[in-house]
Amino acid sequence: MNLENAAKKLEALGNSTRLAIFRELVKSGAEGNTVGEIRDTLDIPASTLSHHIAKLVNAGLLVQERHSRSLICTVDHSNMDDLMEFLVNNCCTEEWYIQPD
Amino acid sequence: MNLENAAKKLEALGNSTRLAIFRELVKSGAEGNTVGEIRDTLDIPASTLSHHIAKLVNAGLLVQERHSRSLICTVDHSNMDDLMEFLVNNCCTEEWYIQPD
């Protein structure tokens, strides 16, 4: 994870609407949520939501998989872990130098 | 740390120039760096640098203290820790549920 890529991910998370979307999907775990479910939960117009999701996908933080008519969104935790490691190793004190397995 | 505030900090870090500034200051620890030192290290025009630093200060990630003619910038690690805790608790898997002291 280089600096450019970390910045891109941080920018994607650096918007309250997108951070709310991401947090919902973290809560939903491996099951994820359809775009429609996110829309209903957070009450965001479809086209606005679609753009925000696209930004998160483009940053590598989400994955979308089609399931019949619905698109299921899930968090890409391996990429999120990489971002966390970048932050721990470059942006924190030594107290954070504890890595996940 | 609420979602809005976390998003604001993430947005501040979500730009490669600002992330580079922040990383330099993390490296410098409690001593910090003057604006001029950052300017020389990263080769950023003064006015551009000033705006980026202001954004990081406004987000609560940096603190500036005047020392004679120079302004010394240091990382506000307590606020950064709060952001990290938000990320660990809201945006990560359980593997990250290890907190600093």
Next chain:
DNA sequence: ACCATATTTCTATAAATGTAGAATATTCGT
């Protein structure tokens, strides 16, 4: 084939962002 569902892409618009030169402010030394 047609209709309903689910989501994206198109289009438009207002606001925010990044950049950086020029002008201004603050502090220090003489």
Next chain:
DNA sequence: ACGAATATTCTACATTTATAGAAATATGGT
């Protein structure tokens, strides 16, 4: 008081972003 050093604020401009309605695309059911 004046000049040098340090950094911010002013100004301008091009680019990007966030928002969301309308149109288009893709899928599935009848």
